[in-house]
Amino acid sequence: MVYPPLQDFLPHRPPMLLIDELVHCDEHQVTCTVTVRAGTPFVTDGRVPAMISLEYFAQSVAALYAYLHRDHPGQGEGKLLGTRELELAVDYFHVGDHLTITGHETWRDEHLAQFRCELHRAGVRLAAASISVSHGGEPPQPQPPSAETP
Amino acid sequence: MTRAEIYQRITGILVKTFELDPADIRPESRLFEDLDLDSIDAVDMFVELHEVTGRRIDPQSARNIRTVQDIVTLVEAELTADSGRGSEPINR
Numbered sequence: 001m002v003y004p005p006l007q008d009f010l011p012h013r014p015p016m017l018l019i020d021e022l023v024h025c026d027e028h029q030v031t032c033t034v035t036v037r038a039g040t041p042f043v044t045d046g047r048v049p050a051m052i053s054l055e056y057f058a059q060s061v062a063a064l065y066a067y068l069h070r071d072h073p074g075q076g077e078g079k080l081l082g083t084r085e086l087e088l089a090v091d092y093f094h095v096g097d098h099l100t101i102t103g104h105e106t107w108r109d110e111h112l113a114q115f116r117c118e119l120h121r122a123g124v125r126l127a128a129a130s131i132s133v134s135h136g137g138e139p140p141q142p143q144p145p146s147a148e149t150p
Numbered sequence: 151m152t153r154a155e156i157y158q159r160i161t162g163i164l165v166k167t168f169e170l171d172p173a174d175i176r177p178e179s180r181l182f183e184d185l186d187l188d189s190i191d192a193v194d195m196f197v198e199l200h201e202v203t204g205r206r207i208d209p210q211s212a213r214n215i216r217t218v219q220d221i222v223t224l225v226e227a228e229l230t231a232d233s234g235r236g237s238e239p240i241n242r
Binding site (some may be wrong): 081084106107108109110111112114130132 | 190193200209212
């Protein structure tokens with residue numbers, strides 16, 4: 001299925017919208033992608049510090065909640081609260097790298113959630129972390145995707 | 151797992167995850183007041199407990215936890231849930 005552009009439902013805006021696309025999600029997991037481009041934030045000398053993975057993770061989880069709340073704008077807005085076990089296999093990503101970010105929900109109550117996140121390039125895991133977030137309340141029950149995209 | 155083994159596992163998680171001194175942890179220790187955890191730490195702990203029980207901890211039950219002993223009781227209930235006790239559905 002094809003998801004709408006991120007800016008249709010996610011409050012982040014360029015230049016601080018760092019991810020490109022939501023490519024898959026269900027109620028408890030999300031996959032987003034980004035291609036590193038020159039002239040975007042944190043990119044210098046053709047590369048971006050791998051530490052920025054943390055923001056890719058946070059924005060991907062934000063995209064999930066914003067998408068689930070897309071019919072109730074504003075309710076899916078949350079905050080990154082903390083991270084654990086951040087692992088970086090490289091120091092930098094390079095301009096042109098196509099990165100895939102996944103987040104898998106390991107906990108959710110009415111205020112907080114935790115996601116196990118990973119970042120892959122060409123099938124190789126380059127970064128991982130657990131992030132804890134506040135979220136904007138329980139998402140409404142998911143609609144069948146076919147109702148959105150006839 | 152016996153109750154003592156569950157207690158050991160939970161103490162181990164608290165020491166490893168939050169760098170607590172094992173000597174400070176007692177069954178009656180209150181997580182927030184005595185062990186200085188916060189609500190974000192609690193999320194980390196519930197995720198770890200999932201590894202112990204093999205089940206997602208019910209946020210409803212999690213909310214009632216105050217002490218280390220409360221965690222032991224919760225884990226014990228989760229582990230015996232399959233045999234009937236505490237078998238209320240955890241899916242919402």
